[in-house]
Amino acid sequence: xxxxxxxxxxxxxxxxxxxxxxxxxxxxxxxxxxxxxxxxxxxxxxxxxxxxxxxxxxxxxxxxxxxxxxxxxxxxxxxxxxxxxxxxxxxxxxxxxxxxxxxxxxxxxxxxxxxxxxxxxxxxxxxxxxxxxxxxxxxxxxxxxxxxxxxxxxxxxxxxxxxxxxxxxxxxxxxx
Numbered sequence: 001x002x003x004x005x006x007x008x009x010x011x012x013x014x015x016x017x018x019x020x021x022x023x024x025x026x027x028x029x030x031x032x033x034x035x036x037x038x039x040x041x042x043x044x045x046x047x048x049x050x051x052x053x054x055x056x057x058x059x060x061x062x063x064x065x066x067x068x069x070x071x072x073x074x075x076x077x078x079x080x081x082x083x084x085x086x087x088x089x090x091x092x093x094x095x096x097x098x099x100x101x102x103x104x105x106x107x108x109x110x111x112x113x114x115x116x117x118x119x120x121x122x123x124x125x126x127x128x129x130x131x132x133x134x135x136x137x138x139x140x141x142x143x144x145x146x147x148x149x150x151x152x153x154x155x156x157x158x159x160x161x162x163x164x165x166x167x168x169x170x171x172x173x174x175x176x
Contacts, residue, residue: 005036073127
């Protein structure tokens with residue numbers, strides 16, 4: 001592994017351990033030439049994926065690009081990193097299990113939007129605004145209408161305590 005600081009070719013692994021979700025190996029490395037320390041991640045790749053861009057170009061799929069675009073959409077949102085990582089792993093697994101090596105950027109964008117819709121509505125609208133190239137306020141209104149039409153309760157949506165209390169049958173206490 002090449003050192004990102006000095007470009008040295010001989011780096012040494014100091015520590016290896018699985019990530020929390022056991023989908024990758026995290027390796028701490030050190031460069032004997034400059035003393036630089038850095039972390040690498042090793043993941044299983046089932047096949048080499050190519051992305052077909054709207055312009056017609058073919059480029060290699062890069063998980064890091066996907067992670068970056070999702071993190072921009074989720075910036076300053078109260079979302080657990082583990083949920084995001086599970087979503088990203090699921091998207092990559094789906095892409096790798098598709099019978100073809102070429103995936104359209106539209107397919108990837110739709111998968112990300114579907115995943116974000118399940119995690120955070122604000123992040124979904126942020127991502128959609130860039131992906132669908134929103135140009136006016138009406139575009140945002142349409143995206144919000146789409147969210148509210150689905151109206152499916154998500155697993156992480158907690159019923160407010162007041163509503164729970166109202167729904168609970170009451171039994172009279174003795175002496176009342």
